[in-house]
Structure formats: C-alpha cells, structure tokens
Amino acid sequence: MYYYFPDNYRWSSAFNLALMSGGTLGELHRGLGHLDGSDPDNLDDVAWGQAWANMAREQEEQAAKDLEAGFPRSAGARYLRASVYHASGERMIPPGEEKTASYKEALDAFGKAVELSPLDIELVQVDSPDGVLPGYLIPARGTDGPAPVVIFYGGFDVTKELLYCFIEDTFRNRGISCLVMDSPGVGEPLRFRGVPSRPDYEVPTAAVVDYLETRTDVDSSRIGIMGISLGGYYAPRSATFEKRIKAVAAWGGIWDWGKTWEKRWGTRSKTVSVPWFQLPWVMGTETMEEGLERVKQWTLVDVLPKLTQPLLIVHGENDRQVVVADAHSAFEAAGSEDKTLRIFTVAEGGAEHCQTDEPDPARQLIADWFVSRLR
Structure with missing residues (x-):
C-alpha cells in the first residue's frame, strides 16, 4: 500500500480509499500535504476533518464558477469529488453535530453531481x-x-x-x-x-x-x-x-x-x-x-x-x-x-x-x- 503518511496506516488507507473513489492525486496532495509528519500515535482527526472539508469546498467553489461559465458537466464532476472528500473527512469525526453536518455536506454535493453530470441513477x-x-x-x-x-x-x-x-x-x-x-x-x-x-x-x-x-x-x-x-x-x-x-x-x-x-x-x-x-x-x-x-x-x-x-x-x-x-x-x-x-x-x-x-x-x-x- 502507498503510505502517503509514513507509518500511519489509518490515514494512508483513507487516502487510498479516496483515490479508489475518484479523488485525484494532485488535489489530495495540495489539501493534505501539510498533515504529512503527523504523529501516527497521536493523530489529530480534527485537523484531518478540516483538511478534507477545505478540499471539498474548494471543488464546490470551482464548480460554481463552471456553472457560471455554462459548463454543468464540469461542475457535476467537481461536485462528485467534493462528495468523496466530505465523506473521507467525515469517517474520522466522532458521532455528534460536526459529523452529521459533514455527512449532510457529502449528501448535498452528491445530489448536485447527480443533477448536473447527470448521473444515470x-x-x-x-x-x-x-x-x-x-x-x-x-x-x-x-x-x-x-x-x-x-x-x-x-x-x-x-x-x-x-x-x-x-x-x-x-x-x-x-x-x-x-x-x-x-x-x-x-x-x-x-x-x-x-x-x-x-x-x-x-x-x-x-x-x-x-x-x-x-x-x-x-x-x-x-x-x-x-x-x-x-x-x-x-x-x-x-x-x-x-x-x-x-x-x-x-x-x-x-x-x-x-x-x-x-x-x-x-x-x-x-x-x-x-x-x-x-x-x-x-x-x-x-x-x-x-x-x-x-x-x-x-x-x-x-x-x-x-x-x-x-x-x-x-x-x-x-x-x-x-x-x-x-x-x-x-x-x-x-x-x-x-x-x-x-x-x-x-x-x-x-x-x-x-x-x-x-x-x-x-x-x-x-x-x-x-x-x-x-x-
């Protein structure tokens, strides 16, 4: 397995899962590179969740620009990746209001991807x-x-x-x-x-x-x-x-x-x-x-x-x-x-x-x- 985070199985496996789900290496590196070097015995899952949320919102901002330019399919592809990024961050957040909010954002982004791509589902x-x-x-x-x-x-x-x-x-x-x-x-x-x-x-x-x-x-x-x-x-x-x-x-x-x-x-x-x-x-x-x-x-x-x-x-x-x-x-x-x-x-x-x-x-x-x- 590719260990993006050295000696850190949990975060590295989630990184690979996001790639499996359609995330792109460049976006993941830009969004998560600052977390490299985190202590694998004392993981800061708050920072993890925030990093993924920021990546997702960046894609949503770019999707809005695509829509303004008249490119709904491009926007839909970005919303689909935004959903993956929200979901990837949500997995490490303990049950509570923050987790629920993150999950709702993943659902909302996926719904927009279905509408704009459009996904035949x-x-x-x-x-x-x-x-x-x-x-x-x-x-x-x-x-x-x-x-x-x-x-x-x-x-x-x-x-x-x-x-x-x-x-x-x-x-x-x-x-x-x-x-x-x-x-x-x-x-x-x-x-x-x-x-x-x-x-x-x-x-x-x-x-x-x-x-x-x-x-x-x-x-x-x-x-x-x-x-x-x-x-x-x-x-x-x-x-x-x-x-x-x-x-x-x-x-x-x-x-x-x-x-x-x-x-x-x-x-x-x-x-x-x-x-x-x-x-x-x-x-x-x-x-x-x-x-x-x-x-x-x-x-x-x-x-x-x-x-x-x-x-x-x-x-x-x-x-x-x-x-x-x-x-x-x-x-x-x-x-x-x-x-x-x-x-x-x-x-x-x-x-x-x-x-x-x-x-x-x-x-x-x-x-x-x-x-x-x-x-």
Missing part, C-alpha cells in the same frame, strides 16, 4: 423492519426486457455514495443493474436514525429483494449480492438464508469478525481503518466492552456450511485489517459446490484490504464473475 427507498433503507439503482445498459441485478452492500464505514464511486458503470456496461444500499449500521440509517448493524442481515436483505420483485425492469430470478469489507459478512450471511439470491461475492473475506476485533483491541492494532469509536457506534452500544461482546455474533463459522449458491471471495495477500487466513477459512467452510477464492498477491498488486491499493482488476473480476452466474 435512481434514488430508491426500501421499506424494511429497520425503517426506510435508501439506495441508488444503477440501471443496466443494452438489455431487452428485465435485467439481472446485484445488490451491493458497504461495510463498516462506507456509504452508498462511496459505493457508487467504487462501482459506477462496471455492472451497467455488462447488462447488469446494481443497487448500492445504505443498510443497518451504515450511511443514513445509522447517521440520521441511529439504526445499528444487526447480525441477521437476511432480514433487511429480504426487504430489498421484496422491493426488487416489484420492479418491471428487474429480473427477480437473477438477483445477486455482494459486499465490500464487512460486507463480506453481510452478503454471504444474507444469501445463506435468503434463497432468492442466486449468487454471492465477498469483496474481502470475513470469517469470525468478533475474534478479529478481540485481537485488534487486545493489541491496540495500528492497522484499523477508523478510530475506535466506530465499533460501539455501529454495534449500537454505549461502551467498547459492550461492543466487543455484541460483535461476537458477527461470525460465519456456523453459517457458511449452509450456503448453497455460487460464491466468490476476493482477498488481498497482504490484507492487514482481516488476515488472509480468514478468507481461506471461509472458502473451505462454504457449502457451495460452485465456489472460487481469488487472492491478489503483492507481486501483481491489489494485495491490500479490498484491493484499495489497486482496485480495478478486482472490480472487473467480480463483475465478470456475476455475468457468468446470472445468465
């Missing part, structure tokens, strides 16, 4: 036991009649706007629609309504599938599901108990996330992508200790042997957040007859967590795999 609202779950449907191109669709879940700290930036037209250009979702413990449900994650993710997934079955442009007999990072738990868990799902991909293999967190906290790991507040916040607990107890339910040990649908697990050889051995354990336990494990190596690139160091080969591989399973 549809905002959807899915009724579920956890309340309304929002998402964006990216419709397939070049299909006659209803198209297959892949539900795309985020993980521990990735919102639907970033998911869109990760995937954009990758599925659309293959004749597959993609539904990127904010789900329990993620995005709007967590930030605006305090909805924590839940171990039985088949419950919200059933609601999403129910919704997809109402759409005439979706072939409900060809629904796939994928998840990135912690989504590597959400998607396989969902498919195991929701048999209307026909194929599942884990962009990052998860095995026993409770044990992963036990090790992280016990060693005070320096290779965690977000501050420690994230676990109790997502788990819906008051304390870290309560969060560590609750997260023990996030395990696939007894789940994956029951999985029957085709399964793809994509992992990095040098993943320092979730060890590669977990991907092997998940693969070996899976009951699917059709199962594939793809480990990206250091030599070829894409060896870091969810291939944030070199994401496109994994992104293309996953989409091609779904094409072959959702025919």
Whole structure:
C-alpha cells in the first residue's frame, strides 16, 4: 500500500480509499500535504476533518464558477469529488453535530453531481423492519426486457455514495443493474436514525429483494449480492438464508469478525481503518466492552456450511485489517459446490484490504464473475 503518511496506516488507507473513489492525486496532495509528519500515535482527526472539508469546498467553489461559465458537466464532476472528500473527512469525526453536518455536506454535493453530470441513477427507498433503507439503482445498459441485478452492500464505514464511486458503470456496461444500499449500521440509517448493524442481515436483505420483485425492469430470478469489507459478512450471511439470491461475492473475506476485533483491541492494532469509536457506534452500544461482546455474533463459522449458491471471495495477500487466513477459512467452510477464492498477491498488486491499493482488476473480476452466474 502507498503510505502517503509514513507509518500511519489509518490515514494512508483513507487516502487510498479516496483515490479508489475518484479523488485525484494532485488535489489530495495540495489539501493534505501539510498533515504529512503527523504523529501516527497521536493523530489529530480534527485537523484531518478540516483538511478534507477545505478540499471539498474548494471543488464546490470551482464548480460554481463552471456553472457560471455554462459548463454543468464540469461542475457535476467537481461536485462528485467534493462528495468523496466530505465523506473521507467525515469517517474520522466522532458521532455528534460536526459529523452529521459533514455527512449532510457529502449528501448535498452528491445530489448536485447527480443533477448536473447527470448521473444515470435512481434514488430508491426500501421499506424494511429497520425503517426506510435508501439506495441508488444503477440501471443496466443494452438489455431487452428485465435485467439481472446485484445488490451491493458497504461495510463498516462506507456509504452508498462511496459505493457508487467504487462501482459506477462496471455492472451497467455488462447488462447488469446494481443497487448500492445504505443498510443497518451504515450511511443514513445509522447517521440520521441511529439504526445499528444487526447480525441477521437476511432480514433487511429480504426487504430489498421484496422491493426488487416489484420492479418491471428487474429480473427477480437473477438477483445477486455482494459486499465490500464487512460486507463480506453481510452478503454471504444474507444469501445463506435468503434463497432468492442466486449468487454471492465477498469483496474481502470475513470469517469470525468478533475474534478479529478481540485481537485488534487486545493489541491496540495500528492497522484499523477508523478510530475506535466506530465499533460501539455501529454495534449500537454505549461502551467498547459492550461492543466487543455484541460483535461476537458477527461470525460465519456456523453459517457458511449452509450456503448453497455460487460464491466468490476476493482477498488481498497482504490484507492487514482481516488476515488472509480468514478468507481461506471461509472458502473451505462454504457449502457451495460452485465456489472460487481469488487472492491478489503483492507481486501483481491489489494485495491490500479490498484491493484499495489497486482496485480495478478486482472490480472487473467480480463483475465478470456475476455475468457468468446470472445468465
């Protein structure tokens, strides 16, 4: 992984994630260069959030000038990057008014990008036991009649706007629609309504599938599901108990996330992508200790042997957040007859967590795999 901030995994991984989402190296360097040399053992996340907010607002100011000049698409592209920069800063801000304000700015900028670019996506609202779950449907191109669709879940700290930036037209250009979702413990449900994650993710997934079955442009007999990072738990868990799902991909293999967190906290790991507040916040607990107890339910040990649908697990050889051995354990336990494990190596690139160091080969591989399973 490229360490823009030497010996600082958390900030450097966020830097790479922003590049993966469409940020540009020049803008990031101009906006973050003054933070280089920060003490990795005493990170100033206030300065971090302010730097990203300044970068976002610079893009918004330039977008306004583009609009004055009559260039709405140029403005839309800038607003899309502004949304990424707001979201990147927001990830390190603890829950509270400042975090909520930063998140709203990310949503506003994304909305302007949708309007001005214009992005060919549809905002959807899915009724579920956890309340309304929002998402964006990216419709397939070049299909006659209803198209297959892949539900795309985020993980521990990735919102639907970033998911869109990760995937954009990758599925659309293959004749597959993609539904990127904010789900329990993620995005709007967590930030605006305090909805924590839940171990039985088949419950919200059933609601999403129910919704997809109402759409005439979706072939409900060809629904796939994928998840990135912690989504590597959400998607396989969902498919195991929701048999209307026909194929599942884990962009990052998860095995026993409770044990992963036990090790992280016990060693005070320096290779965690977000501050420690994230676990109790997502788990819906008051304390870290309560969060560590609750997260023990996030395990696939007894789940994956029951999985029957085709399964793809994509992992990095040098993943320092979730060890590669977990991907092997998940693969070996899976009951699917059709199962594939793809480990990206250091030599070829894409060896870091969810291939944030070199994401496109994994992104293309996953989409091609779904094409072959959702025919």
